[in-house]
Amino acid sequence: MQEWVAGSAAAVPDxxxxxxxxSPVRVLLAAAARALRGEDCADLGHQPVLNRFxxxxxxxxxxxxxxxxxRAALSPEQAAGVDAERVARWMVEQYPFRSYPAxxxxxxxxxxxxxxxxxxxxWLPAAFDVVVHWPGGAVDDPRAALGHGGRVTAxxxxxxxxxxxxxxxxxxxxxxxxxxxxxxVVRWRRxxxxxxxxxxxxxxxxxxxxxxxxxxxxxxLHPSEGHSFQVGGPRSGLEPGDFHAGSExxxxxxxxxxxxxxxxxxxDDACPQGYAEHAVEPGFEGSLRAWAKxxxxxxxxxxxxxxxxxxxxxxxxxxxxLRGAGKTGDRCVVECGRLxxxxxVVRAGLVPYWCENATRRSVAGAEWxxxxxxxxxxxxxxxxxxxxxxxGLAGLPQWLAVASFGRRRRAVDRMAARGYxxxxxSTRRATEVLRGxxxxxxxxxxxxAADALAWLRDSGTAQxxxxx
Numbered sequence: 001m002q003e004w005v006a007g008s009a010a011a012v013p014d015x016x017x018x019x020x021x022x023s024p025v026r027v028l029l030a031a032a033a034r035a036l037r038g039e040d041c042a043d044l045g046h047q048p049v050l051n052r053f054x055x056x057x058x059x060x061x062x063x064x065x066x067x068x069x070x071r072a073a074l075s076p077e078q079a080a081g082v083d084a085e086r087v088a089r090w091m092v093e094q095y096p097f098r099s100y101p102a103x104x105x106x107x108x109x110x111x112x113x114x115x116x117x118x119x120x121x122x123w124l125p126a127a128f129d130v131v132v133h134w135p136g137g138a139v140d141d142p143r144a145a146l147g148h149g150g151r152v153t154a155x156x157x158x159x160x161x162x163x164x165x166x167x168x169x170x171x172x173x174x175x176x177x178x179x180x181x182x183x184x185v186v187r188w189r190r191x192x193x194x195x196x197x198x199x200x201x202x203x204x205x206x207x208x209x210x211x212x213x214x215x216x217x218x219x220x221l222h223p224s225e226g227h228s229f230q231v232g233g234p235r236s237g238l239e240p241g242d243f244h245a246g247s248e249x250x251x252x253x254x255x256x257x258x259x260x261x262x263x264x265x266x267x268d269d270a271c272p273q274g275y276a277e278h279a280v281e282p283g284f285e286g287s288l289r290a291w292a293k294x295x296x297x298x299x300x301x302x303x304x305x306x307x308x309x310x311x312x313x314x315x316x317x318x319x320x321x322l323r324g325a326g327k328t329g330d331r332c333v334v335e336c337g338r339l340x341x342x343x344x345v346v347r348a349g350l351v352p353y354w355c356e357n358a359t360r361r362s363v364a365g366a367e368w369x370x371x372x373x374x375x376x377x378x379x380x381x382x383x384x385x386x387x388x389x390x391x392g393l394a395g396l397p398q399w400l401a402v403a404s405f406g407r408r409r410r411a412v413d414r415m416a417a418r419g420y421x422x423x424x425x426s427t428r429r430a431t432e433v434l435r436g437x438x439x440x441x442x443x444x445x446x447x448x449a450a451d452a453l454a455w456l457r458d459s460g461t462a463q464x465x466x467x468x
Contacts, residue, residue, distance in 0.1 A: 012081040013074060015090035020183075021072075022048045023129035024108040024278075027338040027427055031110075033094035035117040035343040040435070044427035048338075050175055050387030051424035062258045066180035073133040073181045080155035084163045087128055088192035095122045095198075102207050102449040103199060105288065107214035107278045109307055110340050110354035111314035115210070117342040118321060118447040124195060126280045127187040130156075131177075139179030140259030142169040142231050143267045146223065149182040153227040162190050166220075166277045167229045172236035172249075173357075175257045175388040189283035191291055200295065208449045209292050212302045212310065213280045215466075220274035221267060231266050234276050234306075237359025237392025249391035256389050300453055305464040307356040308365030313460035315353040315369065317447070320455050322349055325444030331437070332376040334366050334402055337384035339416075339430040349440025351376070358386050358421060363394040363402060370405040378409035380437075382430050385421045396420050 019026050031041050049072055053064040074082075104116040104123045116123040132152050138144060149167040156165060166185040171178045199209075219240050221229045232243040242249040243266070251261040285301075292299040304310040315332070322329035327349050336355040345352045353369060355362040370379065381403045386393065396417060403410040413433050416425060457467040 012083050012086070013078045015087040018074065018082050018087055018128070018130055020129040020131045021046050022131070024338075025125045025128050027340070028108050028110060028113050028123065029091060029094060029125065031340055031342055031427065032113045032116055032123040035113075035346070036096055036120065036122065038343065040343045040431045041341045041427045042431045047424045047426055048387060049177060051385065051422075054422060054424070059258070062176045066176050069131075069177040069180045070133045070135070073131040075133055076152050076155070079130060079132045079152050080159065082130060082156055082160065082186070084160045084186055084188065085192055085194060088188070089194035091124065092122075092194050092198035097202060099204050100202055100207065101204050101446070102210065103203055104210045104212065106212035106280050109212060109214070109304075109310055109356075110335060110342075110352070111307075111310040112212045113340070114314050114342050114345065114352050114354070115317065115447075115452055117346060118318065119449060119452060120446040126284050127185050127278065130184045130186055131181045132184060134180060134182050137179045137181070138259065138263070139171050139176060139257045140254050140261070140263045141179075141265050143265045145169045145178070145182055146221075146229050146267050149184065149229065150223055150227060152182065153184065154224070156184075156186070157226045160186075162192075163188055164226045164228070164281060167227065168233050168277050169229070170232050170236055171257045171259065172232060172238055172253045172390050172392065173386075178257065179259065185277045187279075187281045187284070189281045190287040191284060196291060199291070203297070206296050209288065209297055209299045210302060210449065210453070211280065211285060211288060211299060212304070213285075214276065214278045214307070215303045215305050216276040216279075217273045218276040219271035221271045223267075228274070229267070230271070230277065235357060237357070237361045237390070242391070252391045300449075301466070301468050302456060303466040304460070306365075307354070308362065308369070309460055309463040309465045311354045311365065312369040312463055313456050313465050315351050316373075316459035317452055317455040318351045321444055321447050321451070322351065327440060327444070328377075330375075330377045332370070332379045332406070333434065334379065334381045335430065336382055338427045339382040339384045339425060340427065341431045341434050344431055344434035344437070346443050347439060347441070348434060348437035349443075350434075350437065358384055358394050359390070359392040360394045360398065361392065363398050366402050367398075370402065375407050376405060377407050379403050379406035379411070380409070380433065381412045382433060383412065383416045383420055385416060385419060385423050385425055387422060387424070389421065393421055
């Protein structure tokens with residue numbers, strides 16, 4: 001995972017160049033593939049663009065981050081050459097080519113990757129993130145972002161009729177980068193041929209397929225066929241109304257990104273509710289169901305109303321799985337964002353709970369789950385610094401409160417705590433911390449899909465998780 005410099009050539013860009021290295025899909029795919037190879041994430045040292053140039057005066061840093069973001073992004077000409085089928089093939093090629101007893105597919109969530117790791121199976125995303133340079137952009141002008149993104153999307157869709165594109169303009173999560181680049185989530189509207197070939201070749205006969213779907217909603221504008229647009233998003237930790245002119249959170253986030261609330265110019269403040277950016281397209285689910293039926297497999301859907309529900313249910317699954325193998329299941333690690341390492345979690349016999357990011361809402365989910373769970377002897381916390389201040393950001397005392405649920409050991413990673421919320425962190429930091437955990441070998445026998453679904457149903461139903 002490295003930074004690339006965008007050129008002006010319109011040639012088809014390599015998939016490793018297309019999928020944004022700062023995106024959750026990229027990190028989760030890398031972690032899942034390494035876990036199946038029996039490797040940890042020590043080589044994942046990519047530093048997100050927002051976390052760079054610390055120490056410089058804030059106006060200078062913002063300008064430097066914007067320039068770096070533009071260089072790392074695709075040019076509009078390169079975006080027109082994106083080949084979604086080629087991206088799908090690159091994704092399946094990350095995994096060892098062997099027979100698997102199941103597969104996990106769908107929305108990006110570390111819980112899905114942890115479940116896949118416990119079962120010893122791949123995780124395949126239903127979408128991927130593309131970041132495109134926006135010359136002359138402005139963080140406080142979402143209307144102009146829609147215009148630029150619409151032109152880029154039209155060219156991308158012309159070469160990829162089997163995808164849709166959700167554009168997200170979110171200064172709360174992306175800061176100054178929201179004015180230097182446009183963020184596009186490319187979602188497959190049917191099962192890619194590369195996925196069909198991989199599953200047909202490497203999925204055991206009759207093996208179940210688990211589809212995990214993010215069911216969060218957000219106001220969505222549909223400016224053209226195949227192109228949708230949203231201002232803000234659930235990952236911001238804010239409400240849709242916080243992105244309307246006159247709100248204090250909007251003024252705060254724009255000031256932090258070098259924008260001006262007085263210039264805020266959204267395309268429409270009265271958009272209807274729709275599924276948010278990381279939902280699964282209905283056509284993708286339908287074609288996956290048809291494929292499973294044709295080969296004698298069964299598709300199981302797991303719909304989660306928020307990431308906290310799936311995180312809690314996955315942690316409960318791990319606890320039951322570990323205890324069923326004769327282990328205590330009493331040591332917990334609370335991960336955050338890109339700070340994950342599923343292979344080290346299994347090696348150490350830990351119970352993983354994942355916070356999507358460092359927002360108050362996400363961290364509160366961990367607190368509620370720990371408060372309602374049987375006590376843990378140890379709780380280790382890995383808070384990911386977002387690289388900027390945000391209205392919805394959790395303070396360090398809230399992370400310390402999460403760790404306080406450990407009866408004997410209560411640890412917040414010191415490196416993360418010293419510079420929170422602005423110090424850089426890469427995935428390998430999680431590996432370094434988890435390598436210090438004592439081994440709990442041998443690892444349990446792989447989790448059976450039927451047991452995972454039963455535990456998800458028992459644990460998650462009360463939290464709104466739908467397993468069907």
